[in-house]
Amino acid sequence: MTITVVVADDQELVRSGFALIVDSQPDMSVVAEAGDGRAAVEAVRTVKPDVALLDIRMPELDGIEAARIICAETGAKVIMLTTFDQDDYVYDALRAGASGFLLKDVRRDDLVHAVRVVAGGEALLAPAVTRRLVDDVVRRNVRPGPPPAALGRLTERERETLTLLGRGLSNAEIAATLVVSEHTVKTHVSNVLTKLGLRDRVQAVIAAYESGLLRPGAQ
Structure with a gap:
């Protein structure tokens, strides 16, 4: 094709x-x-x-x-x-x-x-782009509020996955961090996007910061 x-x-x-x-x-x-x-x-x-x-x-x-x-x-x-x-x-x-x-x-x-x-x-979304995105969040004085109710729908592992997405990690890097298979990571990412109504992992990065789950400067 x-x-x-x-x-x-x-x-x-x-x-x-x-x-x-x-x-x-x-x-x-x-x-x-x-x-x-x-x-x-x-x-x-x-x-x-x-x-x-x-x-x-x-x-x-x-x-x-x-x-x-x-x-x-x-x-x-x-x-x-x-x-x-x-x-x-x-x-x-x-x-x-x-x-x-x-x-x-x-x-x-x-x-x-x-x-x-x-x-x-x-x-x-390469790590360099993620860093620039975070810089923009800081520069614009975006102040995340408390996590939205939607985050409550995520399991603990899905919240961990969202946090790692927010740091710009690839599926392979997330798998290594969580000590799971890439297939499992893909499932977690899919669940995160579905439960939060997000289009893709780019929106997931934005959501991680805007929700307060991950804050500018966090490692």
Whole structure:
């Protein structure tokens, strides 16, 4: 099955480079390119791709608003393209529905891996992104309240899993920490998402902090 992708970036060389990498994969195809956020939204509406690669900073409509519209109106998964030394929008983009983040200097293998992971329904949230998310929480003075009643539906092991998700651990790392199999971790993660009404592990990270289960600065 071919993964269809829309690539949106206002810098033609960057856009073309990403498109070339994606198109070189036997299981991927770039079905449209866009030079601004509004064009990206229209492209996604028209060609209905599996994944949209969106630059955060684009004219006409920025990547965050484009992601919000795409996630609300279509079934496409969104991966944001960003430069962490300049952009302060990680938190907003994740809240808008993005399933992952990539630096613009991402390695070829990491790019294609990210597209496959997100197309498969998972989220890509590396520890570096988690740290930036926490920084944003602190900077914005988000003050988590007491854990919501929904957390009471989680078992103790599921709460531990949510805490580790909030720290940016992968399923393999969670399995090693809890001394269980990765299959068991996948079950716990699925239960956490279902019980808390979350879309993916990206939202789980946000929920871990906003609920007060895990606080900025916690190790």
